[in-house]
Every structure is written in structure tokens, then in C-alpha cells.
Amino acid sequence: MALRVCSLAAFVFLSTWTVSRAQPQGLEVSEVAPGLFVHQGVTALMTAENAGATANVGFVVGESAVAVIDSGGSVREGRQLLAAIRARTDKPIRYVINTHGHPDHVFGNAAFVGNGTVFVGHRNLPRALVARGQFYLDAFHRIMGGQLMDEVRIIPPTLLVDDTIAIDLGRRSLTLKAWPAAHTDHDLSVFDEQTGTLFAGDLVFLVHTPVLDGSIRGWLSVLGELGRLPAQRVIPGHGPVSGWPAALADQRRYLEALSSDVRALIARGEPITAAANSAAASERSRWQLFDDYNARNATAAFSEIEWE
Amino acid sequence: MYGHSMRLLCIAGLLSVMLGAGPVHAAEPYDPWPGLVQDIFKNRPMQDGSGVIAIEMPYRAEDAAIVPVTLRSRLSPDDGRRMLAITLVIDQNPAPMAARFELGLDANVTEISTRVRVNNYTDVHAVAELSDGQLYVVKTYVKASGGCSAPAAGNADAAKARLGQMRYRQFARPGVAGSTREAQIMIGHPNHSGLQMNQVTQLYIPAFFINELRLWQDDSPVLAMEGGISLSEDPNVRFTYVSNGAKRFRAEARDTDGHLFRNEWKIDDPAM
Numbered sequence: 001m002a003l004r005v006c007s008l009a010a011f012v013f014l015s016t017w018t019v020s021r022a023q024p025q026g027l028e029v030s031e032v033a034p035g036l037f038v039h040q041g042v043t044a045l046m047t048a049e050n051a052g053a054t055a056n057v058g059f060v061v062g063e064s065a066v067a068v069i070d071s072g073g074s075v076r077e078g079r080q081l082l083a084a085i086r087a088r089t090d091k092p093i094r095y096v097i098n099t100h101g102h103p104d105h106v107f108g109n110a111a112f113v114g115n116g117t118v119f120v121g122h123r124n125l126p127r128a129l130v131a132r133g134q135f136y137l138d139a140f141h142r143i144m145g146g147q148l149m150d151e152v153r154i155i156p157p158t159l160l161v162d163d164t165i166a167i168d169l170g171r172r173s174l175t176l177k178a179w180p181a182a183h184t185d186h187d188l189s190v191f192d193e194q195t196g197t198l199f200a201g202d203l204v205f206l207v208h209t210p211v212l213d214g215s216i217r218g219w220l221s222v223l224g225e226l227g228r229l230p231a232q233r234v235i236p237g238h239g240p241v242s243g244w245p246a247a248l249a250d251q252r253r254y255l256e257a258l259s260s261d262v263r264a265l266i267a268r269g270e271p272i273t274a275a276a277n278s279a280a281a282s283e284r285s286r287w288q289l290f291d292d293y294n295a296r297n298a299t300a301a302f303s304e305i306e307w308e
Numbered sequence: 309m310y311g312h313s314m315r316l317l318c319i320a321g322l323l324s325v326m327l328g329a330g331p332v333h334a335a336e337p338y339d340p341w342p343g344l345v346q347d348i349f350k351n352r353p354m355q356d357g358s359g360v361i362a363i364e365m366p367y368r369a370e371d372a373a374i375v376p377v378t379l380r381s382r383l384s385p386d387d388g389r390r391m392l393a394i395t396l397v398i399d400q401n402p403a404p405m406a407a408r409f410e411l412g413l414d415a416n417v418t419e420i421s422t423r424v425r426v427n428n429y430t431d432v433h434a435v436a437e438l439s440d441g442q443l444y445v446v447k448t449y450v451k452a453s454g455g456c457s458a459p460a461a462g463n464a465d466a467a468k469a470r471l472g473q474m475r476y477r478q479f480a481r482p483g484v485a486g487s488t489r490e491a492q493i494m495i496g497h498p499n500h501s502g503l504q505m506n507q508v509t510q511l512y513i514p515a516f517f518i519n520e521l522r523l524w525q526d527d528s529p530v531l532a533m534e535g536g537i538s539l540s541e542d543p544n545v546r547f548t549y550v551s552n553g554a555k556r557f558r559a560e561a562r563d564t565d566g567h568l569f570r571n572e573w574k575i576d577d578p579a580m
Contacts (some may be wrong), residue, residue: 122462132459140453154507158569183462213462269479269490271546273366273376273423295370300461303374303542307475307493 005018016168027057027077032233032241035061035172037088039081041238041286043208044072046104048144053077055104058199058237059085060192060300062169065094069190069199069235071108074144075151078108095167098157099201099237100184101128102213103136109155113288120167121157124186129156161188179203179226182219183211183237189226196232198244207241209287210251212258212297216304220255223248233299254283258294262301275302340399341431348397348405349443354435357444358382361394363434365450366384369426371457374540378421379434393437394420398538400430401504402456406538412529414549419490423540425455425501439522442569457503460541461558470496476557476573487553492546494563495569502535518543521561525554525575551575 010165029037038058046052052073059068059081066085071078085093097114097120098105106129109119133154141149159165161178175191183202190199203219203226212219225235227245235242261279279298284290345351364378379573383393390413391579406424411417426432433447460467472495479490502515521533521543530549543561554575561569 094455104516127464130506131464131504131513134505134510135454135457135459137507138457161386181466185463185465215463215466253371271376271378272374272423276366276370299371304463304466306544307470307496307542 005168026087027053027072027080029058029081029084030241033192033197036192036195036197037061037084038235038241039084040240041073041104043238045289045292046140046144048148051076051148052104052107052140052144053101055202055237056239057081057105057108059093060169060172060174060233061089061091062172064091064170066091067095067097067167067169067174067190068093068112069097069106070099070201071096071112073104073107074148075108075110075153076109076148081108084109088091089272090285091170094169095120095159097121097174097188097190097199098125099188099190099199099203100186101125101132102184102202102211103140105201105237106155107136107140107152107264110151110153113155118158118159120159120161120176120188121153122186122188123162125188126156126160128184128186129154173298179222181215182217182222184214187214189229191229191231197230198231198234200226200234202237204234204236204239204247205251206236206242206247207288208238209289209293210254210297211293212300214270216255216259216297216301220241220252220259222254223255229292245298251285254280254287256296258301262298262305266302266306272299272302272306275299330369338467339431340404341433344397344399344404344405344433348395349435352443354443354445357371357434357436359445360438360444361391361434361436361446363396363432363446363448365432365448365451367451369450369452369455372426372460373461374423374451375450375455376421376423376428377432377454378419381418381436390439391417391436392439395435395437396424396436397433398424398426398430398450399433400428401425401538402501403536403538405536407536408534410532410534412524412531412549413549414528414552415525415530417531417547421546423544424538425458425540426450426452426538428453456501456537457505459504460498460500467496467498467541471498472496472561472567472569474559474561474569474571476559476571478576487551488548489551490546490548491557492544493521493559494544494557495521496542497561497563499537499539499541499543503537516564518561518563520560521545522560524558525549525552526551526556526558528554529533 027039029039032038041055057070121228164177173193177189181189231244234247258280275298276295362380369375393410395408425464436444475494477492497518499517523530557573
């Protein structure tokens with residue numbers, strides 16, 4: 001009798017567990033503007049515990065279709081995002097737009113493959129994924145483990161943006177713009193015309209130390225044009241939804257400090273070690289994850305600017 | 309963003325070296341140095357080099373693909389011996405011999421800095437060859453991981469445009485004896501290690517790197533470098549030497565595809 005109860009309990013437990021695995025909880029999202037939803041990532045390094053959910057991801061619902069902007073840091077997160085979409089609409093997901101190719105923005109892509117979904121990115125995104133994709137998969141297998149990483153696939157875009165394109169979700173137009181080298185050499189922004197909402201991808205960071213993986217001079221040079229986009233609000237790649245262009249101020253200050261500190265070091269003939277130790281030190285208290293990212297940003301900025 | 313999960317990778321990296329590195333005792337990490345002494349130095353005896361040469365590297369590297377290293381001569385000016393060559397060995401790297409520097413006989417090079425890739429937590433040895441026919445060795449330890457398989461820096465078009473371009477720079481050194489100079493040569497090159505994998509084809513991007521660099525003041529050799537894949541993208545060599553009054557600085561570099569890059573610069577008179 002006791003044995004029967006135990007097996008029944010075990011059976012119930014197992015089936016509940018199996019059911020909850022089969023139907024992922026929807027990702028918590030906020031409706032930031034009518035028909036436009038965002039999940040704000042946690043400001044942290046990607047780990048097994050957070051399933052890589054460190055970037056902002058979102059979706060836009062038009063009259064006939066849905067577009068996803070970035071898929072998250074794991075297929076688990078991608079599936080949770082999908083569940084959040086399906087909890088609100090059954091319209092087809094026509095587009096998954098990757099703002100750039102870093103793992104926290106693309107590792108969820110496999111959750112959206114099929115049903116005619118088209119992956120969209122900057123003209124240089126396929127090349128970046130070819131060069132880096134395997135390195136990312138190997139690195140994150142070690143960091144996040146096989147359970148999360150075994151199902152991650154590198155899914156490159158098939159619809160490429162050279163300059164700007166408009167995509168129509170059914171009386172709802174998104175304007176996609178490819179930028180010259182800045183945060184990466186393949187940054188893409190998405191502007192929802194209907195609500196004036198700008199998904200800036202990692203062209204804009206708040207709270208989280210900006211990450212330099214493209215060109216510091218290029219990034220500083222696009223801030224003007226970026227700031228003039230007629231947005232009511234911005235969804236940065238990391239950090240809270242914010243007013244525009246006010247949201248650029250912190251990042252502009254950081255990049256200017258980094259750039260001018262590095263230039264001064266180079267002018268004085270200091271070696272690259274000095275950059276890692278001291279560039280942008282004034283910004284330390286203004287950002288999270290500073291010690292994880294700033295020294296590397298400084299080295300990248302130094303090795304770029306020393307070519308001038 | 310993903311980037312400094314590379315920190316966690318360092319710890320994982322050490323584990324993978326221990327587990328993956330061939331016939332070893334489970335208890336001890338494999339020490340490749342004795343084998344390298346055989347392969348690179350033909351088992352020649354080595355003296356303790358602490359009075360002869362110093363090596364400086366960060367204990368924990370921020371970017372495993374760009375790890376600065378400085379080699380400094382500790383020979384005093386009245387030491388009768390001269391330093392002829394320095395070999396830099398990164399023990400745990402796939403290609404441990406990172407570079408061999410031959411010092412010009414009349415140039416009195418006393419300091420060399422460059423940037424290297426470090427693939428695993430490792431000892432790094434600097435072996436100086438002196439005019440007395442002896443080898444002198446020092447070592448340091450670096451914590452870094454993945455430098456040899458790391459992808460190239462983020463601006464691919466700019467990197468391509470720089471291929472073969474060189475920059476020469478002289479550094480002002482106030483208060484230093486007039487004929488001692490500090491200069492730097494940089495050359496744009498991806499220095500592909502052959503260990504970066506194309507994600508689509510699953511083939512390795514072929515090795516393609518600067519393997520030779522020669523520097524002269526007029527016709528007098530200052531420094532010659534034999535380099536491998538452990539040197540970072542856009543090889544950069546900074547060095548202190550003694551000027552012979554030359555008006556021109558010349559550089560010649562070769563890569564593994566047989567390209568020859570040549571350049572010449574006018575030397576500024578620093579006494580201004």
C-alpha cells in the first residue's frame with residue numbers, strides 16, 4: 001500500500017514536471033507601447049542560473065504578423081519568449097530581427113525556426129557569425145553547460161539590411177537601419193513608426209557598462225545621427241526603457257572619457273597596459289559590471305586609436 | 309553582454325587543459341617545459357637568468373588575445389657580455405615558441421615589448437642567449453585562456469584595409485642619454501592562428517601570420533624577429549636601442565603567404 005502511494009506520488013510528480021517542461025512559462029514582458037512588448041534582461045554575466053537572459057528582447061504585434069527583436073541567451077529563453085507571444089496573440093511570427101550577433105541576443109534563435117519565419121540582420125551579421133559562432137558555442141558550453149547549450153544553433157539572417165528597409169506587420173511598419181562599425185561592425189536598429197519606439201540594440205547601454213566590440217570612433221560618430229531619430233522612447237540592448245535622446249547621455253560620457261583617456265595615454269607614449277589600468281577610471285562608479293568590461297574596452301580602444 | 313564570462317572561462321580553461329592534455333597523472337598538471345627545452349633549445353644547459361633578463365606580464369590577462377609582455381635586459385653597462393638573442397616561450401600554447409628576437413650587434417637593445425596570445429593558464433619563459441655562449445632563463449606565470457582560438461577584433465573591414473600597413477613611432481624620453489632611443493613598429497595583419505573555426509564549414513580558418521620582421525637603422529640591424537601564431541593580431545614591437553646617428557629607419561616583414569612588406573621612415577632628431 002505504501003509502495004502504491006509512493007509510485008503514485010512519483011508518477012504525479014513526474015508528470016507535473018514533464019508538463020511544466022513541455023509548456024515553458026512565458027517570459028515576463030511589459031507592454032511598453034500599444035502592441036509592443038519588452039523583457040528587460042538582468043544586468044549580469046551569462047550563467048546557467050540566468051539561462052543567459054541578460055539582454056533586452058521584445059516583440060511587436062501588427063495586424064497580420066509579429067516581429068521579434070532579439071531572441072535571448074539560450075533556446076530556453078527563446079521558448080519562453082515564444083510562450084509570452086502566444087499568450088497574447090496567435091498571429092504568425094514573420095520576422096526574427098537580430099540587432100547584432102552577440103550570444104545574449106542570438107542564442108534563442110532556434111526557438112523560432114520554422115513556420116516561414118525569416119531571420120533578419122545587418123549585411124555583416126552572417127560574416128560575424130561564421131567567424132565567431134563556433135567560439136561562442138564552445139565558450140558557453142563550458143560556462144552554461146550542456147543542458148542549456150546542446151540545443152543552441154547559430155541561425156544566420158537570410159534577409160540582410162544594407163542601409164535601411166521597412167517591414168510591414170500589417171498596417172504597422174518597422175524601419176530597420178544598418179549602422180557603420182560602432183558597438184560591433186554589424187549593428188541594426190529597429191524603429192516602430194506607429195509608437196515612435198526605437199529598439200537600439202547594443203548601440204545604447206544603460207546601467208550595464210557599454211561593451212566595445214567594433215569601433216570606438218565609429219560609435220562616437222553615430223551618436224549624433226542616432227540621437228536625432230524621432231523616437232519617443234528607446235529600448236536599449238541593456239537597461240531600462242527610457243526617454244530619447246536623453247538615454248544617450250551616460251553612454252556618450254563613458255565613450256568620450258574612454259576615448260580621451262586613451263588618446264592622452266597614446267600621446268604620452270604610454271604602453272597598452274596603462275590603458276587597461278586607468279582609462280575611463282572616472283566612470284567606475286557610474287556603471288555595473290565595470291570590472292568585467294572596462295579593461296577590455298580600454299585595450300580595444302587603445303589598439304584601435306594607436307593606428308591613427 | 310557576453311564578453312567577460314571569459315573570466316569564468318579561465319577557470320574552466322584550466323580544467324580542460326588538465327583533462328585534455330595527453331598522458332598525465334591525474335594529480336599533477338602536465339609540465340611541457342622539459343620537452344620544450346629539448347625541442348627548442350636542444351637540451352642545452354640553462355643558467356638562472358635573474359641577473360641577466362627580466363620578463364613582465366600581467367598575472368591575470370584582461371584579454372587573452374592581447375597580452376602585453378616586456379623583456380628587459382638586466383646586464384649592467386660594464387658587464388662584458390652582450391645579449392645576442394631572446395626566445396619567448398608560452399609553455400601551454402599550441403605553438404609555444406612565441407617569438408625569437410635577434411638583437412643587432414651594434415644596437416644595444418635593452419628592452420623589447422610585444423603582445424601575445426595566451427591559450428591556457430601557463431608558465432612563460434624568456435631565454436636569453438649571451439655572447440659567453442650560455443643560455444639564461446627566467447619565467448613568469450599568466451592566467452588567461454582561449455587567446456589562440458579567439459576571433460579577430462571586431463572591425464573586420466578596417467582590419468582588412470590595414471593588411472601590410474606599417475607604423476613607426478619614436479617616443480620622447482626626457483632625461484635619457486641622447487643616443488638611447490625608444491621606438492615602435494606596428495604592422496597590420498590578422499595573424500590567423502589556424503585555430504579559429506569557421507562555424508559554417510567547420511573547417512579551421514587557415515593560419516596566416518607574420519613570421520619574420522627585420523629592423524635597421526640605416527644599414528645596421530637593430531632587431532630581427534622570428535614570430536609565430538602566439539603573436540597577437542597586428543603585431544606590435546616596441547623597443548629601446550642606441551642610435552648610431554642614422555637618419556633612416558627601415559623595416560621588412562614577411563608573412564606565411566610569402567608577402568613582403570617594406571617601409572622606411574626618416575628618424576627625427578630628438579635633440580630639439
